[in-house]
Amino acid sequence: MIPAAFEYFTPSTVDEAVALLRDQPDAKVLAGGQSLMPVLRLRLAAPETIVDIGRIGELQGVRDDGDALVIGAMTPHSTVQADPLVGEHARLVSLATATIADPQVRHRGTFGGSLAHADPAGDLPAVAVALDASFVIAGPDGRRTVAAADFFEGVFSTALAEDELLVEVRVPKYTGWGAHYEKFNRVAQQWSIVAVAAAVRLDGDSIAEARVGLTNMGSTPIRASAVEAALVGRPATPEAVREAAALAADGTSPVSDLNGDADYRRHLASVLTRRAVLSAAGTG
Amino acid sequence: MTRITVKVDGSSFTDEVEPRTLLVHYLREQLGKTGTVVGCDTSNCGSCTVHLDGRSVKSCSLFAVQADGHEVTTIEGLAANGQLHPMQQAFHENHALQCGYCTPGMIMQSLDLIADNPDPSEDDVRLGLEGNLCRCTGYQNIVKAVRAAAAAGGAQ
Amino acid sequence: MTTTEARPTAEVGNPRRRKEDARLVTGRTRWTDNIVLPGMLHLAMVRSPFAHARITAIDTEAARAATGVIAVLTGADIADEQGALPNAWAIVPEQKAPVHPSMAVDHVAFAGEIVAMVVARNAAEANDAADLIDVDYEELPPVLDLRQAATDSSLAHPDLGTNVSAVWSFDSASAGTGGDVEAAITAARDGGILIEKEIRQQRLIPAFMEPRSIVVDPTPEQMTVWSSTQVPHFVKIFIALVLGIPESKIRVIAPDVGGGFGGKLQFTPEEVLTVIAARRTGKPCKYSESRSESLMAAHHGRDQWQKLTLAATNDGDVTGLKVELIADMGAYLGLVTSAIPLLGAFMYNGIYKFPSYHLKCTNVFTNKTWTDAYRGAGRPEATFAIERLMDELAAKVGADALAIRERNWIKHEEFPFATVAGLKYDSGNYEAATAKARELFRYDELRAEQLKRRESGDPVQLGIGVSTYTEMCGLAPSRWLGSMGYVGGGWEHASIRMLPTGKVEVITGTSPHGQGHETAWSQIVADRLGVGFDDIEVLHGDTQVAPRGLDTYGSRSLAVGGMAVLAAADRVIEKAKPIAAQLLEANVDDLEFSGGRYGVRGTESGMTMAELAFAVFQGHKLDGSAEGCLDADATLDPEDFSFPHGTHLCAVEVDTETGATSIRSYVSVDDVGVVVNPMIVEGQVHGGLAQGIAQALFEEAVHDESGTLVSGSFVEYLVPSSADLPSFTTARTETPSTTNQLGVKGVGEAGTIASTPAVVNAIVDAVRHLGVSDVPMPCTPYRVWKALQEGAQS
Ligand SMILES: Cc1cc2nc3c(=O)[nH]c(=O)nc-3n(C[C@H](O)[C@H](O)[C@H](O)COP(=O)(O)OP(=O)(O)OC[C@H]3O[C@@H](n4cnc5c(N)ncnc54)[C@H](O)[C@@H]3O)c2cc1C
Numbered sequence A: 001m002i003p004a005a006f007e008y009f010t011p012s013t014v015d016e017a018v019a020l021l022r023d024q025p026d027a028k029v030l031a032g033g034q035s036l037m038p039v040l041r042l043r044l045a046a047p048e049t050i051v052d053i054g055r056i057g058e059l060q061g062v063r064d065d066g067d068a069l070v071i072g073a074m075t076p077h078s079t080v081q082a083d084p085l086v087g088e089h090a091r092l093v094s095l096a097t098a099t100i101a102d103p104q105v106r107h108r109g110t111f112g113g114s115l116a117h118a119d120p121a122g123d124l125p126a127v128a129v130a131l132d133a134s135f136v137i138a139g140p141d142g143r144r145t146v147a148a149a150d151f152f153e154g155v156f157s158t159a160l161a162e163d164e165l166l167v168e169v170r171v172p173k174y175t176g177w178g179a180h181y182e183k184f185n186r187v188a189q190q191w192s193i194v195a196v197a198a199a200v201r202l203d204g205d206s207i208a209e210a211r212v213g214l215t216n217m218g219s220t221p222i223r224a225s226a227v228e229a230a231l232v233g234r235p236a237t238p239e240a241v242r243e244a245a246a247l248a249a250d251g252t253s254p255v256s257d258l259n260g261d262a263d264y265r266r267h268l269a270s271v272l273t274r275r276a277v278l279s280a281a282g283t284g
Numbered sequence B: 001m002t003r004i005t006v007k008v009d010g011s012s013f014t015d016e017v018e019p020r021t022l023l024v025h026y027l028r029e030q031l032g033k034t035g036t037v038v039g040c041d042t043s044n045c046g047s048c049t050v051h052l053d054g055r056s057v058k059s060c061s062l063f064a065v066q067a068d069g070h071e072v073t074t075i076e077g078l079a080a081n082g083q084l085h086p087m088q089q090a091f092h093e094n095h096a097l098q099c100g101y102c103t104p105g106m107i108m109q110s111l112d113l114i115a116d117n118p119d120p121s122e123d124d125v126r127l128g129l130e131g132n133l134c135r136c137t138g139y140q141n142i143v144k145a146v147r148a149a150a151a152a153g154g155a156q
Numbered sequence C: 001m002t003t004t005e006a007r008p009t010a011e012v013g014n015p016r017r018r019k020e021d022a023r024l025v026t027g028r029t030r031w032t033d034n035i036v037l038p039g040m041l042h043l044a045m046v047r048s049p050f051a052h053a054r055i056t057a058i059d060t061e062a063a064r065a066a067t068g069v070i071a072v073l074t075g076a077d078i079a080d081e082q083g084a085l086p087n088a089w090a091i092v093p094e095q096k097a098p099v100h101p102s103m104a105v106d107h108v109a110f111a112g113e114i115v116a117m118v119v120a121r122n123a124a125e126a127n128d129a130a131d132l133i134d135v136d137y138e139e140l141p142p143v144l145d146l147r148q149a150a151t152d153s154s155l156a157h158p159d160l161g162t163n164v165s166a167v168w169s170f171d172s173a174s175a176g177t178g179g180d181v182e183a184a185i186t187a188a189r190d191g192g193i194l195i196e197k198e199i200r201q202q203r204l205i206p207a208f209m210e211p212r213s214i215v216v217d218p219t220p221e222q223m224t225v226w227s228s229t230q231v232p233h234f235v236k237i238f239i240a241l242v243l244g245i246p247e248s249k250i251r252v253i254a255p256d257v258g259g260g261f262g263g264k265l266q267f268t269p270e271e272v273l274t275v276i277a278a279r280r281t282g283k284p285c286k287y288s289e290s291r292s293e294s295l296m297a298a299h300h301g302r303d304q305w306q307k308l309t310l311a312a313t314n315d316g317d318v319t320g321l322k323v324e325l326i327a328d329m330g331a332y333l334g335l336v337t338s339a340i341p342l343l344g345a346f347m348y349n350g351i352y353k354f355p356s357y358h359l360k361c362t363n364v365f366t367n368k369t370w371t372d373a374y375r376g377a378g379r380p381e382a383t384f385a386i387e388r389l390m391d392e393l394a395a396k397v398g399a400d401a402l403a404i405r406e407r408n409w410i411k412h413e414e415f416p417f418a419t420v421a422g423l424k425y426d427s428g429n430y431e432a433a434t435a436k437a438r439e440l441f442r443y444d445e446l447r448a449e450q451l452k453r454r455e456s457g458d459p460v461q462l463g464i465g466v467s468t469y470t471e472m473c474g475l476a477p478s479r480w481l482g483s484m485g486y487v488g489g490g491w492e493h494a495s496i497r498m499l500p501t502g503k504v505e506v507i508t509g510t511s512p513h514g515q516g517h518e519t520a521w522s523q524i525v526a527d528r529l530g531v532g533f534d535d536i537e538v539l540h541g542d543t544q545v546a547p548r549g550l551d552t553y554g555s556r557s558l559a560v561g562g563m564a565v566l567a568a569a570d571r572v573i574e575k576a577k578p579i580a581a582q583l584l585e586a587n588v589d590d591l592e593f594s595g596g597r598y599g600v601r602g603t604e605s606g607m608t609m610a611e612l613a614f615a616v617f618q619g620h621k622l623d624g625s626a627e628g629c630l631d632a633d634a635t636l637d638p639e640d641f642s643f644p645h646g647t648h649l650c651a652v653e654v655d656t657e658t659g660a661t662s663i664r665s666y667v668s669v670d671d672v673g674v675v676v677n678p679m680i681v682e683g684q685v686h687g688g689l690a691q692g693i694a695q696a697l698f699e700e701a702v703h704d705e706s707g708t709l710v711s712g713s714f715v716e717y718l719v720p721s722s723a724d725l726p727s728f729t730t731a732r733t734e735t736p737s738t739t740n741q742l743g744v745k746g747v748g749e750a751g752t753i754a755s756t757p758a759v760v761n762a763i764v765d766a767v768r769h770l771g772v773s774d775v776p777m778p779c780t781p782y783r784v785w786k787a788l789q790e791g792a793q794s
């Protein structure tokens, strides 16, 4: 099918983009288009205005900003995945990004688009939450920063207002941490049925710090705080990790669908958490 | 209507397009490059894969206006002087196609794959083609073809 | 006379690279959707979102006024013109079916049924206008479950008065092909083994990669129709019959067709409506479906419920099989919808010698997309049933899965074998195929590893699945089809034209869409006529070029169509003989044909086919005693079916923590008789395996409780990619068929038929010791996990 007609704008700065979002009727941001395009083609949405942010230089690329990395919203997945800074300081991001969709989609789909899209089965939101990323948002009244924990509000719903643009994401550095993204799906190109993002810092043989995020275990990404707390100070052994991972489903409210009911997802959450943490710790 | 200039398979074209025109429809309908085909409406099948500035993309998942000022290579731009491209030759030699509908997309994605990884293992190839569906071949001969083309230095 | 050398090499048996590739790898293909004609208009369809409803009003005013719109048509507008879509197979004389309109007039019976169409200047405008059409529906309760449908508690078509289309049965005792099943069951109950099992063959979608597309050019002289179909000849006849256009004024062309798998073995509403639009507007019209439309509205496949009772002795000798099945027709009958279960009905005994067999099949209507042929068509269902049962029997007896099969199968020296289902198996050697598969698979080693993993309680368990199958192919002897209630025949036609420059045109009535007939038919003709492979051009898929034919499906092309080509070649040789005799000034009896040349026995003198063709073209030296033409036609009706077979072995690893299955190795040894092109055969096997494995693990068309197709895109309908499938080890044994000249059998469907039970048997085998004796298809991780939970409780 062919999308319904729309007005098309290509702003070259963030300010221009925000002004368009404010002034044009029923405007929608177009980033990599990998989620938006199917929606338009199936005519599940028919915005009157499309604001293509692909030509705004400021939104591109990864940069080092002291104790954090800054990833521009329009940075394609393929760039993030291969970026040496991300590999060194936020390996969890590289690993999770590599599991998204397929190579063609990763060439176009963007880091910011995935987060702004806020699909509960999307892979990057749980990573952002686990790593305490913060989101820089531009609006008509200037810029604001929102913590990952506050950014995701529900299924396809975020703290972004309709006239706001996600500009970049700051990810604190996790240099030297072990990381693993354990994604469970039925076919390679499929979205996560459940996935677990884990990063751990070892002190000798025991776990000094842990970050665990859950994908598709509720309407928003979930930080498995109980698991994190239970891991700290414990040895990175299968037994200890298994015990902590048993807490993974605490406080989650996963959906039931063709791929599994809520019970199955809860069960998966703890199995995958164990595997993710052990792999992250290098003992899996 | 928006005016765009796109270089496709080595030639430059300037055209008026509706912003809603998908790149694949622009290629097929306005430029007559029907070698690139459409197999789905959810960006899953990869039949429409072309190269945009040298990287593989699904041409059903961007608008022609987004390609303005960029360079596109399609399956029709590979063979030169009546000689099949080594990847096309490898698909032929290894019986990597039956109905051939997925083939243009497969070949374009395979080229992207070996550009990144000139010596892919079987698993590398299988994973690298995860975004391209084929209903006929069961993939085995496609994997074989891609590895054969890689071994023959087909990345150029 | 010239003394040209005869060509030595044999083409048949050669892995010739395909002729058709040249255009396909370069993108110079001729898909229907590529066609652009001057003044061409575009169609968009409005489809019912409801599974079952009455149409109370359609407002088309806004659409008619929209820019670029030439016409808007509703069912009421074309009610008198559209006729009804045909079903070609009444499996019982009293078969019931609702009228099947191309466009619903006042009642819709499945979600996706067409209720209106827009004809516009371009596709975008057609889509835009279609969005403006406002249809009022009064929803009716949908009938969605096939077993409930059989009870008639709620009706899919209230006017029909019942959901039951037909009940068909076969009984070996009354057919005289075997004993009484009930007696076997009673005996087994009293002191033997009785296995009762219910199996759900889920609904599948053929999902050919090229969505369907139709272009119609209505010139005053002729209605030219391009359609991405498997069956151009059928389409031509049915356009004539349904729309009242003289058959002689219709030309149907199937250009390059991007896969079919049975899914394009159909005469479709979209074809009728595009012809109507073209006829009404007098302009060329095009309709190309989107993938979502294709998944929703192109016919679906499988969807049966099987209740099986297998009786056996305590030693594992099968004494009888009783099958009760309900088949979901969906909302209407397509071309051969009603006969799909029948095509399986004769195969439930598989490769085994059963003394008694009974089958009862009930065809029912529901408010879902109509079903029809999908790769294997009836035979996968039958094979799955018997192969799952044989594994269950092995488990009950405590015997090895291969051993229990060997006990029951037909021995190679027993062919030809008359089966309990009334067929005559031509040839086979199950022992040889199984021995070869066993060795390639390292069966014993894997069994040892399996035991080890069981004993150590490994979270990842190993399972071995066996499937020894046969199938009937070469559809089909016309008299058999007639006796079964099919309106058409099963013959095939070919012509050969000997061109003056030594080139040869082969015209076939088969209509390939990926099977490589251009290559394989060239090989057959090259050998027979002794002309070069590259000197042969195979023409097909255009009713003006190949006026006679019955197209491609049912693994028939080689065994029937290929044999027609061979027969035509033989006629060419025959026709050339008196001419050669005359030109060589020899006695006909002194001529011998070999290597493409007629030679005079005992002399150097002779003429090649090319030389003869040129001499005939000139005609200078012909004395008129023989017709001056080498071209020949042949129509061939197959003598009988042929029965390929094989042994497939599959090893899976089941992660008992998540339920995930991964295929570790897969060996298939197929015996498809004599092979014309081993490369093409191997390709067919690979593709078939992928589709059969997909049924076992991935694919299912799921509807929600309102009858909406949930798996309506490739996001939910999981066609596996390269990353989801293993590589296969394929090998062959070769037992020639005895029902055709070349000894060939069919291969198009074998892989699909065999692999589904191999995979499911492997999964069950991996976790049987954990209390699991079945997993419904597709065996998703979730379902395997659930089965494990239930197994642990019991
Ligand atoms: C076949 C396929 C498989 C996929 N599989 C996965 C998967 O496994 N895991 C996964 O995580 N994702 C998957 N995706 C989605 C992919 O990651 C997309 O890239 C991503 O969801 C959206 O990014 P985008 O840049 O393409 O955004 P777009 O599609 O352009 O936009 C998505 C939404 O976000 C809004 N938006 C985008 N950028 C901004 C911004 N900077 N500020 C404000 N709003 C913005 C848009 O308005 C739109 O509503 C898949 C996609 C496809 C086609």
Ligand code: FES
Residues within 6 Å of the ligand: B037, B038, B039, B040, B041, B042, B043, B044, B045, B046, B047, B048, B049, B058, B059, B060, B061
């Ligand atoms: S048509 Fe582009 S991915 Fe299917």
Ligand code: FES
Residues within 6 Å of the ligand: B096, B097, B098, B099, B100, B101, B102, B103, B133, B134, B135, B136, B137, C209, C258, C259, C514
């Ligand atoms: S060759 Fe037919 S879809 Fe790949």
